[in-house]
Amino acid sequence: MAQALPPLARGRVLGAAGALALLLAGTAGGYGYHRDELYFRMLPPAWGHLDQPPLTPLLARSLAAVVDEPWALRLPAVVAACLTVVVVALVARELGGGAAAQGIAAWGAGFGVFPLAFGHVLLTASLDMLLWPVVVLCVVRAVRRSPAWWFAAGAVAGLALANKLLVLALLASLGVAILLVGPRHVLRSPWPWAGVLAVLVVGSPSLLYQALEGWPQLRMGQALGETNADEVRVLVLPFLALLLGPLLVPVWGAGLVALLRRPAWRELRFLPVALGLLVVLTVVMGTQPYYPLGLLLVLHGVGSVPVAEWAARGRVRRGLAIAAVALDGVVAAVVALPLVPLERLGGTPVPEVNQLAADQVGWERYAEQVRDVAVDAGADVVIASNYGEAGALDRYGSGGVPVVSGHNALAALTAPPPAADVVVVVGGQYGWTQRFFERCEVRDRLDNGLGVDNEEQGVPVAVCHDPLEPWDTLWPRLAHLD
Template identity: 55%
Template sequence: MPSTAVLLEPAAAHLRREPAALRARLDLRAVLPPALALLVVLTATAGGYGYHRDELYFRMLPPAWGYIDQPPFTPLVARVVAGVVDEAWALRLVAALVAAVAVLVVAAITAEVGGGRGAQALAAWGAGFGYYPLLLGHVLFTATFDLVVWPLVLLLVIRAVLRRQGAWFLLAGLVAGASLYNKLLVLALLLAIAIGLAAAGPRRAAVWGWAAAGALIVLVVGAPNLVWQATHGLPQLRIGAALSAQNAAAVRPFVVPFLVALLGPTLVPVCVAGFLAPFRRGRWRDLRWLPVALVAIVALVVLMGAQLYYDLGVLTAVFAVGCVPAVEWARTRGRRAMLVAAVAVNAAAAALLALPVVPASALAGTVVPAWNQAARDQLGWPALAHRVDAVDAAHGTDAVVLTRNYGEAGAIERYAPSLAGRTFSGHNAMHDAAPPPATTDVVVAVGYSMGWLRQDFAQCETVTRLPDADRVVSQETGAPVRVCTGRLTPITRIWERAAWVG
């Protein structure tokens, strides 16, 4: 892949040659093939490995206006889909469709800044088959919907600024307000955009007037969800603090280096081109807020210290802009071959890391588990459930199963029907359900330490431990399964102590 300096070499000439109107028409002949190819790839691999722990959790949650750890949208989607077809591949069809639509939105950003057919194709193939877009398109996460939402909000703001048509801010506010019912993290995107506009302009009064109107729409559309948060003690702040406490040491030092991996290393020069070009091209002056917004969102991700990928949406938009100078650079056959090879190599590596391409039986001998925690979290759930079911069967059918986390509870509920209605967990929103029956005497405890259990039971015996999955170590591997009897305290006290977020 060429260096960024070489990729940007014709920038000065473009100050003289750029057309009066920046935007180009979205070329469906260029962007539909990569969108359809992505849909085919994600559909073909949708059944690989098995449910992710989050998917097992989402499908269990009853419909509600909100939960302690998230707004209602993604769990509602999972619940509805599972009610029709209760298989992992069915949930992943939703994720695949979202990822395919996201390809069109990213390409539309490239078109909006003047990118023609080649630049739009580069944006679609590159962003669609990047590492994290593939990962989020394979599993139904709350972040899956951000693949569309964040680039769409940025596209609408870019239109508002470049076309000098402030009404696009209103539509951006509508999209962001609706997104609050999936994740409150979109507020960080809006803050980053505001910082970018304030720092780099344009500073026309009309821009800020329309932007303020868009912000008002966000508050109006999202008001019911925001009111729910306020009346329930702002649980999202509690969850954010818990994630930061757990992850900050491992997240903050790597946020900036991880930018290289989000889309893929060979696409970094295109991202850098998109970051620098607005400062080098006179007619892109009104785009300078976008690189500043990327800096702002990276700083916010470091400050939050929760997850490494929260800045993906803004990085993708910067990549979309960079596709224009990248294709302009690739005028010769040799350069075009280099650009195509960069995208192809990146897509192949991303697919190997993000998708269930490697058989589960061979996964332990590869680097995939080290790079992709989501892969580890899709393995071994049926075996876990069957082992706990066997312990319950050996110690009476009236026992209550108490699991340390929602993944374990979700696996048991899905794969051990005899334990349905008798499995409980204090993890996140599962603690909001009714506690175990007051008459509970025998508890099969999964993942709890002996010290924790002995405060409430006269006797606890370690019966077995959870297996690994095809020699891939996960957070469940080796967790104890204990049978406790002789309850010493009320079940309500045990249930209260079981509550935790993270």
């Protein structure tokens, strides 16, 4: 039986959450929309999309219908980041951590590099950052306190399926880890299977959509793997040090060691094994290197307990612990948030180390360039190579010219008019689509005017005439997943 929990350190935990809320709210309007936000606000309400479960796009579109500005779309990300702070502090408390441990857990979790980045921009990862630690906390409580928590873990995981099917990788890692190192006796109870049932029931809309549509998320994952795998497989292990920041590696590292060495925590030894399995799955999938973040946040909460005990043994140690968390937070804020003035951003290394920052720059100017070319050419349609370009034109206007894209879900939601003869093609897809037209001419190249090198910078804006095939034949050939 687990011991009674120490009091919740409300001042330190809520202080960290409040400071994070102020910082994220104060910077939420910085730079501009991220490409994914421009995409999400376009997607209509649905049970699912070709590349996305429905939750994050539904939030973005609903908020954009009220206030179509970046800061409004980002409110769910801000809330998720602040709640994550509380959840990670509860992990430390669950393992006996007092006020000091809960403070380290809260401030480290809130002001790590990727928590700040995902709290600033509305991505599917923004909600996963909250939902995954909640699932793991429920599992920990199910093992240590009451088996009824298995049902709660399943219900939260089912909700997470509406955001991203990747939570199944977390569940698989936890389940296999328990089978490998225990405590296996928990699986003899009906409660874990009640948790599985909760996953299936709560997640049934997402699972049913996938089944009826032929599991498009598997095709999407395969496409991402083909594009990203070589880079991701090199970056996964270094990213473990970068997800929260290098100065916090000793904290979650202490959690890993303590889980393996402390007899009182023996029943939770599946957590380090689950992290290893999740890293292996991330390497195998080769899609994105940040997938272990949710589980790493839990291990940060665990590690806050031995680190607080270490820091309590002297004033110098306590100062070092505070300095490490504070310095990590300051560096993370500069890298992850729009603190560098926009006009100076291109002269700093921030866009190179933080792709999210680069992808928030230039959309209004890009849309203006495309609009000028389309209106001047008397275009019948604009074909955007990716959903960021399509989303920017949808948000900032295309001069009345229809905008379509074959990228991901937009391929099924948009299509050129059957009689379109004069076509503006924007972006990298132009290089191989020009052969489908009688003639093409590059009229401009996108330039954000800030020297920020992102995916759009320098790509062509071309005018093409007279497609060589009917659009109902040509359009499927322009569709692409990535």
